[in-house]
Amino acid sequence: MDLVLSDEQRMIRDGAASFFRERGGVARMRAYRDAGGVGVGLWRELAELGWAGLIVPEAHGGAGLGMAEMAVVSEAAGRVLAPEPLLGCAVLGASALGLGGVEAGLGWLAKVASGEAVAALAWDERAMRGETARTGTVARRDGDGWRLEGEKCDVIAGAEADVLVVSARKDGGEVALFLVEKAAPGLTVSAQRRVDSVSVARVGLSGVAASAEIGDASVLDKVLDRGRVAAAAELLGVAGAAFEMTLAYLKERQQFGVAIGTFQTLRHRAARLYMALELARSAVMAASRAVDAGAGTRAGEAVQMVSLAKARASDAALLVADEAVQMHGGIGMTDEHDIGLYFKRARVLAMTLGDGAFHRDRWARIAGY
Amino acid sequence: MDLVLSDEQRMIRDGAASFFRERGGVARMRAYRDAGGVGVGLWRELAELGWAGLIVPEAHGGAGLGMAEMAVVSEAAGRVLAPEPLLGCAVLGASALGLGGVEAGLGWLAKVASGEAVAALAWDERAMRGETARTGTVARRDGDGWRLEGEKCDVIAGAEADVLVVSARKDGGEVALFLVEKAAPGLTVSAQRRVDSVSVARVGLSGVAASAEIGDASVLDKVLDRGRVAAAAELLGVAGAAFEMTLAYLKERQQFGVAIGTFQTLRHRAARLYMALELARSAVMAASRAVDAGAGTRAGEAVQMVSLAKARASDAALLVADEAVQMHGGIGMTDEHDIGLYFKRARVLAMTLGDGAFHRDRWARIAGY
Amino acid sequence: MSERLNAFRAEVRAWLEAEAPASLRGAPAGFLQGTWGGRKVKFDSPDHERWLRMMAERGWTAPTWPTEYGGGGLSKAEDEVLKSELRRLKLPPPLIGFGLVMIGPTLLEFGTEAQKREHLPPIVRGEIRWCQGYSEPGSGSDLASLRTSAVRDGDRFVINGQKVWTSYAEKSDWIFCLVRTNTQVPKQQGITFILVDMDMPGVTTRPIPLISGASPFCEVFFSDVVAEARNVIGGIDQGWTVAKALLGHERTMVGEVFAQSVAGGEAELAQAARRYIGADADGKVADPLIRHELAQVAMDERAFMLTVKRIKDGAKAGQRPGPESSILKVYGTELNQRRRELSVRIAGTDGLGWEGEDYPPEALTATREWLRARGNTIEGGTSEIQLDIIAKHTLGLP
């Protein structure tokens, strides 16, 4: 598990970077926001490039690649704040459909990989604070099937989803994953806008009939861990781009007759941001490879690596975001400047799927302190 | 309760400063250490100046002043790292003897105030981590009196003490304070050296007969809170002097053809140390006055102020100590330079009677979060 | 002396009890509550208008200003009495704004007799609202590098350039500006402090939306705007002295504003933590890290407020303002950021809400306050500049 990019990964990275650059870079996110921030942007185009199905097995129409490759695309997307649901659909949605190995779920994968259908995972709830053990949504047995009752929040791409994978407690006991189609009676989906102007859905489930049970709690954990790696990689992109913008500003902005990058305090703080980003990058690379190695690693090792990556990337991104605004000075506070968009996305991704404190607690639990 | 020094307090401050300066400043601490670090130094002289009995009521031969005045003396002592047991005897010992209002304890006060006798409080134990509720020493009823069984640690001035006030659980229940005289059979006292080279005692109690019960758990809390204020004030002195030495070094040490105090990073960090010290000073002044006001304040208010002062002073002193060594560079790491002595004393006092984390927890408990 | 004060207190109290509009009594005393005045004034109620008029008539909108300029002519001690009586009845200030706290004191210190007579009375009466034209896009921390130019033309100046971060420019009538009148000398020596009527042709304003949403800040553009030379304060090319005095004053004010704003924040945060996170078996906030940070922020706030009090107590005791006051801006603003940060963390997923009915309104407010607070360490002199000042002036570093 060497921590270097393979030639293929470099190719994917460069391809993603030039695609996003050609499509307008971060200006595209600003336009998306000003247009109201709904829809899945260029999702169809991304799917044509193979990214919607990047980690979908080849047998189901995907590219059959791993999280190491996904991380490379997620980072490129993060650099331009792409509003498409790579995390929501290509990682969380596709994994939730596929990892349980149940036909009803697998059957959707080809459509997801081609971009014809959008899938989303509805797992979080307002009072859960990220702990799946606190899931409140309940699945009640109804003949051969299940009926779901509860409310989910922050479902990425939920408003656009054709199919939802919903976590719920079976008769109030074990958590499992259920397939719910868009048209299911009793399902209400309302879009909400978060600070990063990408909408997520609140999902109401009022006796909704699930079309299948497609995974248990351990599958959910694996799905979330893949999402954490992707979110961490996206954060690397967000924070990396924000850092480079700031570095450029330090070199260019003149005060007192010199570039402000000559002031030692700012220089040292910039060096510390750089350190934080480099350490985060090592952790993200290790985590993606550990997840891909799967059974090959010591139990708990991959999970710890995932928590390390998400914690490090979240903390680094928040630090970079705060410092980026401060170092930009007044202009950094204006809505007009792009750095604010990075600031907001960094915060949303840092909180998504557990922030630094959440993952340090999780690490401690696994390590047994 | 204005946060300004009264004329009397200024006079005491200036007197203490010149006394310690005339006696050799911090060089005296170094000599004391090099001589093995035992004994109570110039305790008799300090007593003659009225400081041993500063907070002892006039009726018992003391000056009858409050913690606001004691804090001023403690700070001056901290500035030169005076090894005398102001905290151990004049504050903890004297308060433990007197605050319970029991004759057997009060009877010792005149001797303590005059410097004829040294009193010490034996409350801490290795496994307690500062929580008096975890006291393990037990007092068993024996006829009209009590016999003590257990082990105490870190008793300041314990090796030199003529009388000890020992906390123990009465028949394993409520904590109370007991008077134990030096000659009591079953009492073993051994001196230990801490990093600051001032010795403290480990006290073994093996069926020791207490000569009296002189206070309950609430008295112990009050005694400890007085000690906390004094320790916080002493920390202000330790950290304040270390900061001034560092500031002088920043102005004087030349590298790259300029004083290192021209480097912006060091300037900003120095400014932050200054802020930390000023905020700590406000808290210490408020706490000493709140303790002196006693019944006049809202329940919990004085206790919160004490925890604020000790937490702030401890944290500020540790920060100053770390930065002082770093800013002094290599010379700061040598035993030869005084800054190391400040570094060590700061650590000992910061941990004594609860560090920042301990007092934040205590604050949260009182505030009810 | 004390007898005279007591008599004054009795008089004030009687008058207020008799005359102050009943509808305004018992108002929450927010520091931005009150009437801003000006040509475009909007009163919250007819009683607010009456309250302004009756106070202005006595000069009590600017109690310590000399009576010859419309002020109340009160001593500091009398002013304290007046304030405490207003607090007693929980009455809002009759008038607020930069006229009273910024340009007024500046005119009193640096203005000519004619300038004071012209500009102070309209401020006292709330007829003219003022704003401040200092920063420019290229001149933030390095304010003295400003480039907005003023060219002499007889007894007038013609102004061209742009100001930024001007609060409430679009609601103001006059602006006090720093302009460049000399480019041949070191930058601080070619700056002039001048008063400009914003109704003059060529003045335009544009609001600045922030990352937290709408804001009172504006850009102000000057295109051949004419200002009278008699409205230069402190002499042509002598404006930097005036500007610095005003800036120092502003920074102390900011520190005090933060001290006021932190009061009571602790309880609010603790309640939010209980609501969002719940309690464990011991009744503690269930997340031990959040609980610890709650204590940290609450204790830091208390230490900060005690420091503000110590500075005030020192002043009361006749001590010169100590160097401690230099720390208020830096510490107060960072404290506010940490508090807002914690508040967003406590709110969990709600803390990320931007708009939408599904979010509790107080969570949406908290989110925007958190974003807005990022600007605290930039505006009014960045923390970096403040730390430089502390290092140089307070610590005497070379």
Added chain:
Amino acid sequence: MSERLNAFRAEVRAWLEAEAPASLRGAPAGFLQGTWGGRKVKFDSPDHERWLRMMAERGWTAPTWPTEYGGGGLSKAEDEVLKSELRRLKLPPPLIGFGLVMIGPTLLEFGTEAQKREHLPPIVRGEIRWCQGYSEPGSGSDLASLRTSAVRDGDRFVINGQKVWTSYAEKSDWIFCLVRTNTQVPKQQGITFILVDMDMPGVTTRPIPLISGASPFCEVFFSDVVAEARNVIGGIDQGWTVAKALLGHERTMVGEVFAQSVAGGEAELAQAARRYIGADADGKVADPLIRHELAQVAMDERAFMLTVKRIKDGAKAGQRPGPESSILKVYGTELNQRRRELSVRIAGTDGLGWEGEDYPPEALTATREWLRARGNTIEGGTSEIQLDIIAKHTLGLP
């Protein structure tokens, strides 16, 4: 190629299995374990001496140095094989010291043929122990301002001055020194790198006790000490180039040493926390803040080690050493400080012990390691200097 390596491995293995002293096998591989060599050499055992002799004979004390200077003449790949075979049997390095890792590589890069032939073989054989004379009391971060003077006198130099922070000076035979040979030029251009025999009259050393107690550091005083001009490395007044190359090398080494030293620290800290603090009902370390900081430090250590690995993996893959390596010294040393700090906090009252039988020995060690660690961010280039270097060279800030 791989076949040749396999053959080499088989040969090495067979030889080691047959010849390496049994008593040395299975030793804990601490990075400072091994024989230092020199005229005053002290062997831990006769087997240590035999081990040094047999390895030196093959040149395997300096495996990659050319055979003509006594080295092993191995390729990098062969060296890796040798190292892995030593690890397999848990054999200690036969020889360690600054001759091998500092002055040797410097001579190989900058030395003349004659210099290499004179000085390298005694290093390989462990006959001469070297120390470093760089810092002076007045020249810490600003090393180039050094003032120890060397005055030319025919084919000799006469040296006067003082060095500080010289590790193991009192146990060393020769010192490589930076001296000032020209005061008329910019400071970097008047420095000469010279080798000095410490047995020469006029050299005295004095140990430096630290706040943590005894240390290997010494002061070295030069009073009319004679050194041969032929022992100037890299030319008179050209020493700064040589010095910088060595410094860069040293910093990378320090980072790697810290990476090695952090491994396994996590479990030790966690055990100490359980022992001192105990567990709550859920089996967690009872102090939630300590538990959180344990995780923080453990995770930071892991991220650091992964970064070291990433740099190595990159080098293996043929990438040029990336700028990431500049962060190792700063981060590794701060990490060590935080770990030591936490360890002292965990030990509670025991963490304050200095000496005395009542303290557990491991607590006394922890206390001194905590104190010693404060020097990590100073020695070998302060963190401030490292951050300056990152800002300038890695980030390209002006």
